[in-house]
Amino acid sequence: MSDNTDVLVADKLVRHFKTGKGQTVHAVNDVSLSIAPGETLALVGESGCGKSTLGRMIMGLDRPDSGAVHLLGRDLARMGNRDLHTARRSVQMIFQDPSASLDPRWTAEAIVREPLDNFRIGTSAERRDHVLQLLSKVGLRPDQAKRYPHELSGGQRQRLGIARALATRPRLVVADEPVSALDVSIRAQVINLLCDLRDEMKLSLLFISHDIGVVSHISNRIAVMYLGRIVEAGETAAVLNAPQHPYTVGLLESVPRPRPADRRQRAPLEGDPPSPINLPSGCAFRTRCPMAVDVCANVVPPLRPTAPGRFSACHRADDMTKKELLNV
Amino acid sequence: MTGEPFLSIRNLTVGFGAGGAIRAVRDVSFDLEAGKTLCLVGESGSGKSVTATSIMGLHKPGSAHVEAATMRLDGINLLECDEREMSRLRGSLMAMIFQDPMSSLNPALTIGFQLREALLLHEKMSTRAANARVMEVLQRVRIPDAARRMSAYPHQLSGGMRQRIMIAMALICRPRLLIADEPTTALDVTVQAQILWLLSELQREFGTAIIFITHDLGVVAEIADDVAVMYAGSLVERGPVHAIFENPAHGYTAGLLRATAEFVPGEPSRGRLEEIPGNVPSFSMLPQGCSFVERCRFAVDSCHRRTPDWRDVTFGHASRCDQPVAYGPTANLTVEVSA
Ligand SMILES: Nc1ncnc2c1ncn2[C@@H]1O[C@H](COP(=O)(O)OP(=O)(O)OP(=O)(O)O)[C@@H](O)[C@H]1O
Ligand SMILES: Nc1ncnc2c1ncn2[C@@H]1O[C@H](COP(=O)(O)OP(=O)(O)OP(=O)(O)O)[C@@H](O)[C@H]1O
Ligand SMILES: [Mg+2]
Ligand SMILES: [Mg+2]
Numbered sequence: 001m002s003d004n005t006d007v008l009v010a011d012k013l014v015r016h017f018k019t020g021k022g023q024t025v026h027a028v029n030d031v032s033l034s035i036a037p038g039e040t041l042a043l044v045g046e047s048g049c050g051k052s053t054l055g056r057m058i059m060g061l062d063r064p065d066s067g068a069v070h071l072l073g074r075d076l077a078r079m080g081n082r083d084l085h086t087a088r089r090s091v092q093m094i095f096q097d098p099s100a101s102l103d104p105r106w107t108a109e110a111i112v113r114e115p116l117d118n119f120r121i122g123t124s125a126e127r128r129d130h131v132l133q134l135l136s137k138v139g140l141r142p143d144q145a146k147r148y149p150h151e152l153s154g155g156q157r158q159r160l161g162i163a164r165a166l167a168t169r170p171r172l173v174v175a176d177e178p179v180s181a182l183d184v185s186i187r188a189q190v191i192n193l194l195c196d197l198r199d200e201m202k203l204s205l206l207f208i209s210h211d212i213g214v215v216s217h218i219s220n221r222i223a224v225m226y227l228g229r230i231v232e233a234g235e236t237a238a239v240l241n242a243p244q245h246p247y248t249v250g251l252l253e254s255v256p257r258p259r260p261a262d263r264r265q266r267a268p269l270e271g272d273p274p275s276p277i278n279l280p281s282g283c284a285f286r287t288r289c290p291m292a293v294d295v296c297a298n299v300v301p302p303l304r305p306t307a308p309g310r311f312s313a314c315h316r317a318d319d320m321t322k323k324e325l326l327n328v
Numbered sequence: 329m330t331g332e333p334f335l336s337i338r339n340l341t342v343g344f345g346a347g348g349a350i351r352a353v354r355d356v357s358f359d360l361e362a363g364k365t366l367c368l369v370g371e372s373g374s375g376k377s378v379t380a381t382s383i384m385g386l387h388k389p390g391s392a393h394v395e396a397a398t399m400r401l402d403g404i405n406l407l408e409c410d411e412r413e414m415s416r417l418r419g420s421l422m423a424m425i426f427q428d429p430m431s432s433l434n435p436a437l438t439i440g441f442q443l444r445e446a447l448l449l450h451e452k453m454s455t456r457a458a459n460a461r462v463m464e465v466l467q468r469v470r471i472p473d474a475a476r477r478m479s480a481y482p483h484q485l486s487g488g489m490r491q492r493i494m495i496a497m498a499l500i501c502r503p504r505l506l507i508a509d510e511p512t513t514a515l516d517v518t519v520q521a522q523i524l525w526l527l528s529e530l531q532r533e534f535g536t537a538i539i540f541i542t543h544d545l546g547v548v549a550e551i552a553d554d555v556a557v558m559y560a561g562s563l564v565e566r567g568p569v570h571a572i573f574e575n576p577a578h579g580y581t582a583g584l585l586r587a588t589a590e591f592v593p594g595e596p597s598r599g600r601l602e603e604i605p606g607n608v609p610s611f612s613m614l615p616q617g618c619s620f621v622e623r624c625r626f627a628v629d630s631c632h633r634r635t636p637d638w639r640d641v642t643f644g645h646a647s648r649c650d651q652p653v654a655y656g657p658t659a660n661l662t663v664e665v666s667a
Contacts, residue, residue: 046516047487153607154372183371183608184543185580185623188587188601195600210517213546216591217601241593254521256546258588260569263550267525269518271472272488 013067045225096177098157155186333359338398348393370558385414423498440478488519567645577652579624
């Protein structure tokens with residue numbers, strides 16, 4: 001495999017859940033994305049739009065109904081158990097709630113060591129050194145290595161989660177809202193740490209978040225999801241400065257900015273997101289869209305290229321430069 | 329403004345455990361005028377909710393030791409009210425909205441029934457008149473198709489709609505003080521923007537005083553008139569929102585502002601985020617002197633020795649820091665200590 005093969009390629013992933021009442025939740029609909037070595041792709045979107053479901057499919061923790069996940073050039077679904085085991089080593093996950101994902105009966109040291117034992121990496125002595133090295137890398141002291149998760153603060157627990165995820169020297173890390181549960185005063189520590197380790201270990205990162213501020217800071221590219229679909233994608237600065245989907249515009253306008261001088265004058269988007277059980281016909285965003293026209297109710301807009309490296313799933317993406325149409 | 333402020337809190341201290349030994353809130357003082365919004369900000373566990381529930385008198389009997397020099401709301405001395413009087417005031421003069429609406433809505437009763445009961449508890453009126461008021465308040469909080477929603481159960485509504493029902497419930501008796509405890513934290517940003525807007529619209533109309541609890545500085549900038557910053561159980565800074573953001577006068581506030589990742593259209597993303605080192609101390613291990621001293625990059629010797637007194641920075645803006653000049657370029661320091 002050459003060095004610049006995409007670490008991850010997700011191709012037309014679909015995941016629908018059946019509920020008890022025989023209804024279907026359209027969690028992920030036809031999502032494709034790729035991540036290059038060393039690249040950070042941010043996945044943003046509102047609660048329930050399918051971000052975690054997508055992340056779990058990429059991790060092989062959930063199977064797509066259709067579509068394929070290629071890790072390091074190989075189709076996850078076609079791997080035998082042994083290859084799958086090896087592949088798992090190269091993709092790791094960091095979860096939103098560090099307390100829920102760390103075994104409370106294990107010490108910090110044992111938690112980080114577990115994947116090393118599991119994948120039989122190094123000798124026993126090497127594993128021990130490696131663990132202590134990792135813990136110091138994430139800023140945990142040797143005396144804290146003997147502590148249990150509940151004896152650590154929230155920020156320290158999240159750093160422990162990062163140390164565990166990095167133990168096997170993965171190529172790709174899926175971080176699902178890694179700082180949302182943390183206090184503001186320790187978020188910066190954890191974000192900086194993640195950025196440093198990413199650069200140092202040339203990691204690829206899929207960074208799932210709804211915090212535009214954090215995303216603008218950490219990612220190279222961004223994909224915006226709405227009700228199971230990617231509605232816009234492109235380079236982070238380009239998308240955030242000149243969005244090409246009205247949902248992205250509404251999302252950016254909704255983010256409260258820490259600047260009392262420029263308060264907004266009204267709520268930028270009306271209405272709630274529709275239920276993923278009864279999706280509107282055509283474009284799922286049309287029920288809240290200030291630009292919607294007839295075609296939006298009839299035809300699902302495909303994610304199509306609008307400029308080099310830019311994609312939008314809006315029928316009227318070309319009108320987006322005319323700001324007055326947006327009425328926001 | 330003449331006379332006493334609408335809400336006045338002086339030296340509020342709340343302890344839990346045997347003899348109130350765990351002091352979750354220490355010596356908190358602030359005022360709030362009618363029609364204004366005070367944002368109470370601070371980390372998890374800093375005592376924001378306990379402050380709120382103490383004003384509302386919502387602690388379980390015997391669970392909390394609440395002490396204060398003054399707790400006056402609209403001329404009423406809350407310290408002298410017994411549980412019956414407090415319960416009469418709750419819902420009529422003051423009301424509270426919680427972060428998780430499901431915890432305060434009864435899953436087995438319809439929205440309409442719960443709203444009507446909340447109203448009839450405080451006001452004598454016919455069922456018919458009550459239903460009309462419920463309809464009106466549901467429309468006010470922009471519940472689409474309000475007549476049909478009255479017979480819906482909480483779980484049949486989206487998160488944003490449930491939070492709007494909570495606001496409707498809090499507002500139905502037209503309280504003059506509304507305490508909102510992180511009411512939008514669980515909501516999506518687009519729905520959060522709607523709720524914040526709705527609250528400020530209702531406030532303009534009814535002149536409600538609002539205490540809004542949050543840890544999101546963006547939300548604070550969006551809605552606050554005044555800001556009170558809490559750290560480890562104490563207020564460390566308070567003042568008008570513009571002063572706090574432009575001229576923070578406490579190491580913690582300044583650190584928070586600098587550590588917040590923000591997207592500014594047209595501006596390139598800053599390099600590394602500025603970190604606040606270390607962690608929030610636990611109540612049992614508060615350092616000597618200023619509670620923020622171990623994480624403060626401006627700390628000097630005296631910060632380790634004594635808890636700083638309040639100092640006025642500018643009119644209405646005060647900080648509990650001996651070095652407030654360090655944080656903002658234009659801090660106009662008067663050494664006078666405020667009462
Ligand atoms: N195992 C499951 N069974 C049924 N429905 C599910 C299941 N997992 C997820 N869903 C539904 O699929 C949709 C997408 O969920 P997902 O957790 O991926 O969203 P998300 O974007 O991660 O949201 P959040 O920001 O709240 O974490 C939601 O409507 C959710 O309720
Ligand atoms: N009933 C109680 N008994 C004992 N301790 C309590 C009780 N209620 C609150 N505390 C403690 O008081 C402190 C302050 O809690 P409070 O809920 O006011 O924090 P907060 O600022 O609202 O935090 P958050 O942002 O997490 O809601 C915490 O350490 C908490 O554990
Ligand atoms: Mg999720
Ligand atoms: Mg609280």
